[in-house]
Amino acid sequence: MILFLFILIPVVGAFAAWLSAAAHKMLPRWIALMVMVFDLALAAGYWLQTAGSDGWYVTFVQPWMPRFGISFSLAMDGLSLLMVVLTFFLGVLSVLVSWNEIKERAGFFYFNLLFVLAGITGVFLTMDLFLFYFFWEVMLIPMYFLIGIWGHSNRLYAALKFFIFTQAGGLLMLLAILGLYFVHGQNTGTFTFSYFELLNTPMSQEMGRWLMLGFLIAFIVKLPAFPFHTWLPDAHTEAPTAGSVVLAGLLLKTGAYGILRFVLPLFPEASQFFAPWIMLLGAIGILYGGKLAYAQTDFKRLVAYTSVSHMGFVLVGAFAFNELAYQGVVMQMITHGISTGALFMIAGSLYDRLHTRELEKMGGLWPALPGMGVVAMIFVMASLGLPGLGNFIAEFLILAGSWQSHPWITIAATIGLVVATVYSLRIMQKVFFGVSLREYRLPDLSFREVIMFVPLVIVIIWLGVYPQPVINTAKPAAVPAVAVHHPLK
Incomplete structure (x- = not known):
């Protein structure tokens, strides 16, 4: 009931x-x-x-x-x-x-x-x-x-x-x-x-x-x-902030969930047959999404393309057919929802204050918004996979698991982590550091925004420091999917 x-x-x-x-x-x-x-x-x-x-x-x-x-x-x-x-x-x-x-x-x-x-x-x-x-x-x-x-x-x-x-x-x-x-x-x-x-x-x-x-x-x-x-980029760019949070945090995850729940268990032979090509598609998505994210000048559009990159890890891990990679995929679904949802909330909060999402019109906001700067720094670091934050655990498990079946695809996916570092640090440089175009007098985090961001910060750190409860909860679901398959040699 x-x-x-x-x-x-x-x-x-x-x-x-x-x-x-x-x-x-x-x-x-x-x-x-x-x-x-x-x-x-x-x-x-x-x-x-x-x-x-x-x-x-x-x-x-x-x-x-x-x-x-x-x-x-x-x-x-x-x-x-x-x-x-x-x-x-x-x-x-x-x-x-x-x-x-x-x-x-x-x-x-x-x-x-x-x-x-x-x-x-x-x-x-x-x-x-x-x-x-x-x-x-x-x-x-x-x-x-x-x-x-x-x-x-x-x-x-x-x-x-x-x-x-x-x-x-x-x-x-x-x-x-x-x-x-x-x-x-x-x-x-x-x-x-x-x-x-x-x-x-x-x-x-x-x-x-x-x-x-x-x-x-x-x-x-x-x-x-x-x-x-x-x-995806158009939907994210035009959606209200709540729409972007639901899109990135949840709607994209229904696709990942469908692969784990329906594609792999219902069609074990077909999944294994197509696995190398799907993993290759995932690796291309990681690199391509990262490259396009770096090229964007609109804050929300940049974060939208990071989702294309991060979700490529889901394809790489899901079709690696081992427990490590499977648990990494589940962690990636959760940590991506938290970190990207937080970045969209930051984009929305900045738009409320500045009435623009253009990175070129920002810069030097840290003195005016130190609280928001700290929150943004945490989630930018999560997005690039800094150890101690949840995304690192997810991507490490996926790469460790996929290496056992397709090392070359894993190497390509790992290069995506370098690309993620570049576009993530660009956010901080363009928005909070760099040269300020004018003297901003802006209100820092409101009480409502503190209530929003503090749980997100706590959860992303908890997932990075002690992910075991999530891994233990997901583990039984991994066994049937992994048991039917064996890594392709």
Whole structure:
């Protein structure tokens, strides 16, 4: 029942926030904040209860359309739990970051924000492929509105591009889901969308490879991997700050989650067949994304391209087929969500003060904003993989694991860490150091911003110094994915 509540509470909160706007303009943000804090407390409490448990913690199955083999099936293991905790943690921060930014149609804004978070939670919990596709599509519509209504000057173009790319990938996945459904039905006599029953579907090698590509393309578009990444910079640049945080921290992670949860276990042979090419694509994405990040003059656009680079590590690690790399991928999903979400929040805070995101118009801000400078320094260092911060653990595990299967691809990915150092330090140089164009008298971190940034700093340091609780929680989910595969020689 708790799984159903994780999804139901944000949905109910979304409608309550929307309807409450008529009573008082401040009510929607308070309702959204209380809903997210309650869900975060619920998820964190559940994590503490299940510490050390293996396998699936809890399942919830309710027949929905039994004639077609469709059920309202939810389940949670360590991987799902970590993603749900991350969702609600960044959900709380998304509400706080939009507290003063959203002045028009606030009720409808928080309705869309909570609804997209409910859809993301559904993606992380569902174990019925028809239901999975339903939640996958539910995420898109509110995010389209968040970008298209509350975004910046070129918002409609960015929202439409985001929708077309992700919808096209989703339709490919739908075809693959239906293909798997009918192949399983013809070979076993049972037509079902249940993930657990579809796991060992007998099929020809060629059919498995085609179906796997249908799933994979949908997930790498959302990830986003090179060359399917072109929607991301526009969406990030035009989105409101909360939209960028949800996009970078959560929506991209649904693609990574889909690869770990569906592609690898459902299509073991096809995954191994395509692995070298997918890992190569990941390594290209790491270097290409880093190069483009360095070339940007817009702060948000720069951070957006770092996501293309960092998510390349997910592809390299996921298809290395060993436990080290798998745990590194899970850590990368979490630490990237924290560090990149924080950088987008900093970009939003600076835009509030300076009314520009152009790096060339900044410079010398440290004396005026020392508090924000310290926070920015921590997350810039996290982004480049400084030891002692969470991103280092993630990237180290991925590189150590992938070396065992493809050393040359690992070397290329490691060069990406050097590129990350260059573009990350450029942020600090252009924004906080260098020559100040004028004497700034700006307010440093407000109380609300302190509440936003302090938990992020604590979490990224905790993940860098003591990542064991996260690794232990993710470990049982890694065993089935790794057991089926062996590193390609």
